[in-house]
Amino acid sequence: xxxxxxxxxxxxxxxxxxxxxxxxxxxxxxxxxxxxxxxxxxxxxxxxxxxxxxxxxxxxxxxxxxxxxxxxxxxxxxxxxxxxxxxxxxxxxxxxxxxxxxxxxxxxxxxxxxxxxxxxxxxxxxxxxxxxxxxxxxxxxxxxxxxxxxxxxxxxxxxxxxxxxxxxxxxxxxxxxxxxxxxxxxxxxxxxxxxxxxxxxxxxxxxxxxxxxxxxxxxxxxxxx
Amino acid sequence: xxxxxxxxxxxxxxxxxxxxxxxxxxxxxxxxxxxxxxxxxxxxxxxxxxxxxxxxxxxxxxxxxxxxxxxxxxxxxxxxxxxxxxxxxxxxxxxxxxxxxxxxxxxxxxxxxxxxxxxxxxxxxxxxxxxxxxxxxxxxxxxxxxxxxxxxxxxxxxxxxxxxxxxxxxxxxxxxxxxxxxxxxxxxxxxxxxxxxxxxxxxxxxxxxxxxxxxxxxxxxxxxxxxxxxxxxxxxxxxxxxxxxxxxxxxxxxxxxxxxxxxxxxxxxxxxxxxxxxxxxxxxxxxxxxxxxxxxxxxxxxxxxxxxxxxxxxxxxxxxxxxxxxxxxxxxxxxxxxxxxxxxxxxxxxxxx
Numbered sequence: 001x002x003x004x005x006x007x008x009x010x011x012x013x014x015x016x017x018x019x020x021x022x023x024x025x026x027x028x029x030x031x032x033x034x035x036x037x038x039x040x041x042x043x044x045x046x047x048x049x050x051x052x053x054x055x056x057x058x059x060x061x062x063x064x065x066x067x068x069x070x071x072x073x074x075x076x077x078x079x080x081x082x083x084x085x086x087x088x089x090x091x092x093x094x095x096x097x098x099x100x101x102x103x104x105x106x107x108x109x110x111x112x113x114x115x116x117x118x119x120x121x122x123x124x125x126x127x128x129x130x131x132x133x134x135x136x137x138x139x140x141x142x143x144x145x146x147x148x149x150x151x152x153x154x155x156x157x158x159x160x161x162x163x164x165x166x167x168x169x170x171x172x173x174x175x176x177x178x179x180x181x182x183x184x185x186x187x188x189x190x191x192x193x194x195x196x197x198x199x200x201x202x203x204x205x206x207x208x209x210x211x212x213x214x215x216x217x218x219x220x221x222x223x224x225x
Numbered sequence: 226x227x228x229x230x231x232x233x234x235x236x237x238x239x240x241x242x243x244x245x246x247x248x249x250x251x252x253x254x255x256x257x258x259x260x261x262x263x264x265x266x267x268x269x270x271x272x273x274x275x276x277x278x279x280x281x282x283x284x285x286x287x288x289x290x291x292x293x294x295x296x297x298x299x300x301x302x303x304x305x306x307x308x309x310x311x312x313x314x315x316x317x318x319x320x321x322x323x324x325x326x327x328x329x330x331x332x333x334x335x336x337x338x339x340x341x342x343x344x345x346x347x348x349x350x351x352x353x354x355x356x357x358x359x360x361x362x363x364x365x366x367x368x369x370x371x372x373x374x375x376x377x378x379x380x381x382x383x384x385x386x387x388x389x390x391x392x393x394x395x396x397x398x399x400x401x402x403x404x405x406x407x408x409x410x411x412x413x414x415x416x417x418x419x420x421x422x423x424x425x426x427x428x429x430x431x432x433x434x435x436x437x438x439x440x441x442x443x444x445x446x447x448x449x450x451x452x453x454x455x456x457x458x459x460x461x462x463x464x465x466x467x468x469x470x471x472x473x474x475x476x477x478x479x480x481x482x483x484x485x486x487x488x489x490x491x492x493x494x495x496x497x498x499x500x501x502x503x504x505x506x507x508x509x510x511x512x513x514x515x516x517x518x519x520x521x522x523x524x525x526x527x528x529x530x531x532x533x534x535x536x537x538x539x540x541x542x543x544x545x546x547x548x549x550x551x552x553x554x555x556x557x558x559x560x561x562x563x564x565x566x567x568x569x570x571x572x573x574x575x576x577x578x
Contacts, residue, residue, distance in 0.1 A: 167336065171267050171268050171269045172269070172334055172335050172336060173269075173335070173336045174269050174270070174273055174335075174336075174337065174340075175336075175338075176262070193342065194338060194340055197325075197338035197339060197340075198336060198338050200338075201329070201336045201337070201338055202336060204329070205336065206333075
């Protein structure tokens with residue numbers, strides 16, 4: 001017990017830093033009608049901390065990994081998944097000697113592009129033999145505002161959970177959510193339709209700090225040889 | 226009666242303030258409970274519930290005060306249903322617009338959205354409009370039923386007054402004739418005078434005390450008739466010319482009091498006359514399977530009837546009025562006459578329908 005308490009505190013602090021940064025949702029932030037494929041995101045990018053972002057179209061990657069040439073060759077379940085995410089991207093991120101991958105779904109609301117990130121794979125944790133810890137985790141969706149500064153520069157700003165907490169504490173927002181886990185992290189449980197309506201309202205607001213966030217990636221295109 | 230009816234109509238007025246006050250208070254509490262999702266309601270929940278309710282109030286009031294009175298109550302059912310559905314669709318769309326755009330101008334610091342799908346909104350609006358329609362119709366039915374009961378009570382009171390009035394016409398009429406009989410006996414210094422007074426006393430006791438109920442047994446009514454006939458015999462001395470026969474299956478058969486006496490009075494008045502030969506009264510009462518038949522016939526001379534025309538119609542007229550009130554559609558009264566006979570038959574029956 002003597003050693004558990006400080007460990008829990010460290011663990012809690014770690015969770016706080018990692019988990020409380022961005023808004024998480026049980027359901028996607030987009031609906032099928034708002035999906036908008038943006039070609040310019042595809043390519044290899046590098047962030048300010050030397051992290052390498054490899055963005056590939058979902059369609060090609062999925063067919064390649066399934067070793068098929070055409071979607072018609074896919075099985076029923078695979079075809080269903082293919083059609084569901086065919087306008088998305090697979091994002092491979094290598095950073096600090098870790099390798100992770102995400103499914104990023106692009107969508108447009110009020111002429112603003114957004115990305116809905118869902119984790120696919122974490123190579124380090126996948127290699128763990130004792131995967132009891134991993135069994136307790138669920139994949140959630142995060143919302144990021146996607147900006148194209150130029151042909152070779154883009155920015156990805158995640159919607160800050162601090163901002164959402166502030167709105168909830170000030171009683172200015174009414175949206176379905178739960179506080180989950182050891183750290184009572186806020187998890188949105190509203191439907192995709194409601195989330196989309198909220199994003200639209202949020203974008204129309206005059207709040208100057210609405211996209212102020214601690215989690216932002218400014219990416220520069222890497223021209224591979 | 227007209228005055229009482231107009232008072233009743235005024236009493237039907239629907240109190241819109243109380244009705245809507247209760248309706249919308251209950252609706253607010255219900256919706257606040259639903260929208261707060263089991264947690265303690267916050268300020269934002271109160272604002273949202275009030276705003277949501279505001280979008281429902283307009284179509285509900287439109288339905289309650291325009292559609293129901295002008296279409297449903299005037300039996301324009303198809304038009305009502307069409308307008309009812311259009312109201313639901315239009316105001317559902319207005320609710321969506323309200324929470325998408327308009328509410329931002331009213332509460333600019335809040336991030337309200339339309340939280341419900343079209344189907345869910347249409348369901349909520351339909352539930353509200355249908356349930357308030359049913360509540361309004363129930364309220365109308367309640368008022369209608371109360372008014373109807375009050376009208377029935379008023380009508381009943383009116384009938385009672387009318388019956389009392391008719392009875393009060395019989396009593397002095399009968400008393401007048403009876404006193405004439407005793408007067409005639411006294412003039413002749415008859416020893417039967419005291420007996421006649423006792424019989425009249427029995428008759429009057431029955432008339433004053435026993436007949437003041439809605440129904441009496443046929444047995445008691447026959448005793449009255451016998452007393453009356455015996456009393457009349459003192460005057461006319463024609464006992465062998467009066468025949469009274471009864472065939473009754475049930476002595477406790479209930480009958481309206483004093484119903485038959487005016488008919489017998491009439492026969493004595495116009496049939497039995499001391500100075501006319503071949504005078505008679507034949508009286509028969511039968512009761513079989515709840516079918517009551519009263520038959521009376523007496524000798525008839527046109528000249529005599531004409532001379533007493535002023536009084537002859539009163540007994541018959543009274544009994545006709547009484548029958549209409551106390552035996553509506555349950556009686557047949559036949560009055561027939563020929564050159565020598567005047568006949569009255571009365572049939573009382575239970576209307577099975």
